[in-house]
Amino acid sequence: MARTTVVIASRNRCGSLLRTLTHLSELAAPVILVDNASTDDTVARVRREFPAVTVLESPINLGAVARNYGIRAARTPFVAFADDDSWWAPDAFERAEPIFDEHPDLAVIAARTLVGPAETPDPITPLLRHSPLGEGVAGPAVLGFLACSAIVRRQAFIEAGGFSPVLFFRGEETLLSWDLAAAGWALCYVEDVVAHHHPAAERAPDGDIVERRNAVLTSWMRRPVGRALVASLKDPRAFWAAMPRLRQALRQRRALPEHLEAQIRKASGRPRRGG
Structure with missing residues (x-):
């Protein structure tokens, strides 16, 4: 089975x-x-x-x-x-x-x-x-x-x-x-x-900004306020794209355990995926 x-x-x-x-x-x-x-x-x-x-x-x-x-x-x-x-x-x-x-x-x-x-x-x-x-x-x-x-x-x-x-x-x-x-x-x-x-040769033209927008939203949903602010200020275009969804994101905000936040900081140096 x-x-x-x-x-x-x-x-x-x-x-x-x-x-x-x-x-x-x-x-x-x-x-x-x-x-x-x-x-x-x-x-x-x-x-x-x-x-x-x-x-x-x-x-x-x-x-x-x-x-x-x-x-x-x-x-x-x-x-x-x-x-x-x-x-x-x-x-x-x-x-x-x-x-x-x-x-x-x-x-x-x-x-x-x-x-x-x-x-x-x-x-x-x-x-x-x-x-x-x-x-x-x-x-x-x-x-x-x-x-x-x-x-x-x-x-x-x-x-x-x-x-x-x-x-x-x-x-x-x-x-x-x-x-x-x-x-x-x-x-x-x-x-x-x-x-x-086997991805198609043509990709969605707005794919990169959407992924960056979601990285900002994810930060606001789970990371400390200071970290979320840094993520927003580092990529103002992505933050602007996130604005229409930000209130909804904040309604679902909750803190992560301290040990997990430390792991995220340790792993955060990796670049975004390309797919």
């Missing part, structure tokens, strides 16, 4: 999604697609060409929060996220599941991400591999991950509240990582668990 479900959130990316589903069909794992109000023929084609895939249709674009609905619909103890342009190596779940079993306090396995046909390591890979936080329960301890190459313990994800609607999309992993760690869960990078990412 399968113990890992793949959850994908997608919107108007039918071509790349069908390629992803073709690769995922080689795995003996259930797949849940949460469609973010696509206006193309995504839903019809997936239902026709991949009838084994469970399709959940959202009437609105939920961004990353769509994954929350997918994980709640899953019936396995572990969930592997994929984007509509990424998929998992054939042995990824066979490698990950025993690690979760051996470490019941492990919430997230951050996989090694190989990009494109050349299978170049994603820029985040060496940062995770050489995490300044040192060795964790199952590999280098981390406070971040790429959603498209992460496997999570379903219970931990749900207890932590999942991805935040305040952030919508891009850089949403950081807040969840901090909340999991604050609740006592471990997050580790595992080299032998592999995901493949």
